[in-house]
Amino acid sequence: MHYPHSPHRSDYWTSYRDGGWKVIYHYFPSKVSGDSHYQLFHLAQDPSESNNLAATEPAKLRQLMEALRAKLAEEGALYPVAADHLTPVKPQLP
Numbered sequence: 001m002h003y004p005h006s007p008h009r010s011d012y013w014t015s016y017r018d019g020g021w022k023v024i025y026h027y028f029p030s031k032v033s034g035d036s037h038y039q040l041f042h043l044a045q046d047p048s049e050s051n052n053l054a055a056t057e058p059a060k061l062r063q064l065m066e067a068l069r070a071k072l073a074e075e076g077a078l079y080p081v082a083a084d085h086l087t088p089v090k091p092q093l094p
Contacts, residue, residue: 012080014091016068020044023064025091027080038094040064054094061094069093 001015012027022041026033033039038054040061054061069091072079079088 012089014068014072014077016064016071017043018064018067021060021064022049023061023068025065025068027089027091037092038065058094065091065093 011030013024013033014027015022015024020043022043024033024039024041026037026039029035029037034052036052036054038061039049039052040054040057041049041051042053043049072091079090081087082089
């Protein structure tokens, strides 16, 4: 799922699933995202997405973020823009 626009629950985010794993990338971190770009969940073990594993599973986070970025590039995705209203803000690797 890709929401490069607002309004949506936490504005400007992309999520990507691979098997039981899900990563959510927040383009502009906020309280909703725990002031982080990254949220990582293992859905089979945590279907309510209450335990963010981004800090404890760095290799899995990077793997999913690489796949997320590749998929966005493959699809020619649009991105939110920076405060200058010109520069696209693309997902960064952790």
